[in-house]
Amino acid sequence: FTPSLEPQATWCPGCGDFGVLKALKQAMPEVGRTPDETLLVTGIGCSGKLSSYFQSYGFHSIHGRSLPVARAAKLANPDLEVIAAGGDGDGYGIGGNHFMHTARENHDMTYIVFDNEIFGLTKGQTSPTSPKGHKSKTQPRGNAKSPIRPLSLSLTSGATYVARTAAVNPNQAKEILAEAMEHDGFAHVDFLTQCPTWNKDAKQYVPYIDVQDSDDYDFDVHDRREAMEAMHDAEDALYEGKVLTGRFYVNDERPSYQQEKQSTGDMPETPLAERYFDDDYEWERSYDFLDRHK
Ligand code: SF4
Numbered sequence: 001f002t003p004s005l006e007p008q009a010t011w012c013p014g015c016g017d018f019g020v021l022k023a024l025k026q027a028m029p030e031v032g033r034t035p036d037e038t039l040l041v042t043g044i045g046c047s048g049k050l051s052s053y054f055q056s057y058g059f060h061s062i063h064g065r066s067l068p069v070a071r072a073a074k075l076a077n078p079d080l081e082v083i084a085a086g087g088d089g090d091g092y093g094i095g096g097n098h099f100m101h102t103a104r105e106n107h108d109m110t111y112i113v114f115d116n117e118i119f120g121l122t123k124g125q126t127s128p129t130s131p132k133g134h135k136s137k138t139q140p141r142g143n144a145k146s147p148i149r150p151l152s153l154s155l156t157s158g159a160t161y162v163a164r165t166a167a168v169n170p171n172q173a174k175e176i177l178a179e180a181m182e183h184d185g186f187a188h189v190d191f192l193t194q195c196p197t198w199n200k201d202a203k204q205y206v207p208y209i210d211v212q213d214s215d216d217y218d219f220d221v222h223d224r225r226e227a228m229e230a231m232h233d234a235e236d237a238l239y240e241g242k243v244l245t246g247r248f249y250v251n252d253e254r255p256s257y258q259q260e261k262q263s264t265g266d267m268p269e270t271p272l273a274e275r276y277f278d279d280d281y282e283w284e285r286s287y288d289f290l291d292r293h294k
Contacts, residue, residue, distance in 0.1 A: 009053045016193025017046055017114060019167025020085075021053055024112075026170070027177040033081045041070040043086035043095060045121045046195075047114035050085050064095025067102045070109050077273035078258055081181060082109040089119040089127040092148055096128070103157035103186050108256040110180040110187045113150065116195040124198030131239045134201070147239070151231040151248055154188040155224070160251040161187035162227070164234065164244070166208050167194060172245060179247070185256040192243065211246035221250045 011017045028038070038056035042048040044063040051058035057080075061069045070084035091099055091113040102111070118136065119125040125138040129150065133142040154162045161183040165173040173191065180187035192208075211217040211230065219226040227249035234244035261267040268275070 009049070011046060011049070012195075012197045014194070014196040015046070016116060016167035016191075016195065017050070019170060019173060020047075020112060020114060020191055020193060021050060023165075023167075023170055023173035023177050024050075024054060024083075026174040027181065030174070030178040031081070031181045033181070037079070038081040038083065039070070039073050041066045041073065041082070041084045043090040045087035045090045045114075045119065047085055047087040047090065047193075048121075064090050064093070064098065066091075067095060067098040067107075067111065070111075071102060071107050074107060074109055074258065075267075075272070077271055078108075078267075079271070083112065083181070084109055085112040085114065087120065087127075088113060088115045088117060088129040088150075089125075092128040092150055092153075099188075100153070100157045103154055103159040103188065105257045106158055106160055106185045106254060106260075108185055108258050110177070110183075110189065112177070112180075112189050112191050114193045115150065115190050116193045116199055117147075117201070118195060118199045120195045120198055124195075131201075149231070149235045150188075150190045151235060152228065154190075155228060155231060155249050158186070159188045159249070160185035160254050160256075161247075162190075162231070162249040163188070163247045164190040164192065166192040166243060166245055168192075169208055169210070169245060172210055176247065183250070183252075184259065185251070185254060192245070208243040208245050211244050211248070213246075217244070221247050222252075224249070224251075 035056040040051045040054050040056050041059045041061055042051040043066040048060055051060050059069055066084040066086050070082050074082045115129055117129045118127050124136055126136045126143050129147045130143045132146050135142050151162055161180055163176045165176045180189050219230045231248050237244050
């Protein structure tokens, strides 16, 4: 891995992706993690640039595959703070299978999905979260299908922390990202990011309602049934122009994949990353391998 050098971000002016970067930068000191203790893995899309702009170790992987790379890194080095990120097309479409199974296995990491309801980098095609009727180059007469329900999908798959925040709400976003990073298990944050270049409807993200601050919403985030109902309402409301954000589900009881594997003795006592660097034999084997494949 190479440490990111934090170059000037090239997202379009007004892009919600700046909000994710800002919130993440502000959340890091709150969790007490330094750049050399953190790995940020991204997929492909405008969101994929995050690993270049954020100061930490970075890995820009392939389309929809940030989660398997993040899982491997966390297993090899459990002390790393691992964050995976992708867009709604990248994460819920191409990488939907990885999303479901990483949640099911409750891998200890934070997964941020930049949800702008379109494919941005490839110029605005319909994505899994595009509303029904949304017009794009790929669906010029309007999207015939209903969007997926990312929060509900996350909960039913097995995620133990599920939240939604928005780029227009930097304070809430920072708090949610900090909580997600501190959570032991799979923490999924559906991050609403406006794309003013290809999805003018993104203005629907203002104003938002924080379900934890509003008297109209009263549910226990630790109760699975209540959380499911609240998510369902939030997903319906989004496409009716009402943006509900906040924590929807928190389960601190279920052990993470790493904790379960440790309890059954399946995880080596010395992490793979440490063994690799301490063991001359492993280094020699690696050099031999590289020599053979020159
Ligand atoms: Fe952001 Fe959209 Fe521009 Fe991509 S195309 S950088 S998502 S505004």
